[in-house]
Amino acid sequence: MHRPPPFLFAPLTLLLAACGAQPPTPAAPATVPLSVRTAAVAPAPETIQLSFPAQLRARERSLLAPQISGQLIERAALGQPVQAGDVLLQLRNPNVEPAQAAADAEVRAIQAQLDKARDDHARAAALRARGLVAQEALDAARSQMDSLEASLARQRAQGRGAAANVGEQTLRAAGPGRVVRVLAEPGEFVAAGQPVIELAGDAGLEFELALPPRIAQGLAPGLRVGLVALDGRTHAAVLAGHPGQAAVQGAGAAGLVRLRFELVHDAVDGAALAAGEPVEVQLPLAAPAGVAVPLSALRATGGVPPVHVLSLEGDRTRAVEVEPQLLLGEIALVDPAVAGALAVGAPLVTEGSSSLRAGDRVRVLP
DSSP states (O other): OOOOOGGGHHHHHHHHHHHTOOOOOOOOOOOOOEEEEEEEOEEOOSEEEEEEEEEOEESSEEEEOOSSOEEEEEEOOTTOEEOTTOEEEEEEOTTHHHHHHHHHHHHHHHHHHHHHHHHHHHHHHHHHHTTOSOHHHHHHHHHHHHHHHHHHHHHHHHHHHHHHHHHHTEEEOSSOEEEEEEOOOTTSEEOTTOOOEEEEOSSOEEEEEEEOHHHHTTOOTTOEEEEEETTSOEEEEEEEEOOOHHHHHHHTTTOOEEEEEEEOTTOOBSSOOOTTOEEEEEEEEEOOSSEEEEGGGOEEGGGOSSEEEEEEETTEEEEEEEOEEEEETTEEEEOHHHHTTSOTTOEEEEESOTTOOTTOBEEEOO
């Protein structure tokens, strides 16, 4: 058999080898940096001023209620000043005046019976002295007279109660003051003991603030705060009522501490303030130690704590867990326990992709 020359297989072998060869692996693409904007960590301010809404009220206040029920005929107007003896409210109870009239009529009837019994007793005593009647007749006359005297005393007491009920239909002011709240309108039925009017005395004004324990524990009686009314009038007040540190600590982190402030009479700018007016309270505080970070730099995975910020190390991000102590407008004061990981002036990511994570490459936009 004729065999082809061996050198004819060489090109074919080389061709098959070339067809079975694997292509070279391409190089991995370079990571594209994400564009971000940053803001610098700032030192915490030495003092801060917080604003809280409050409503002024009189230091001396009393809720006035009638002692009997009835229909409210008239009452003093909201804001009306009153003096001792002024009518605050007028009721109408259709039962009290007839009850007084009936009590008076019963008194007159018993009085007439008593007058006759006294005459009968005097006559029986005279006849007994002459021996014309037995002692039993005199004793019976005396018993009848005593019984009617007791009945008259009871009926007069009932009559005084009925007269008092008539007087209770009118409620008068015991001293000077101003109507600061009304709780019923003319024409409404008012039950006995139901408050109708709140009267404020003229001993001065006060207000209350409900503050977190973290803030309340740094305040002391005598602290002076500023007030601003809606029309710009300014005033001042001092902290007068403080429950003490034990109560503050007992309130817990989620509780609130109620503090009472009294207005200062020597610090009025413009017309005096009045009970019921809303004001803005400017509360000065010593800022906690630490640093201030932009509020927009705070991040929370899944929207839940812990909170962290992304700082930069070169062109990559680094996560730093923080615990904000106080939010002030556009900044947050960070707990000094973790503030050491954030130097003043260090850049923090404030704008960028929501999927940005620690270790990602970034490019800072101007």
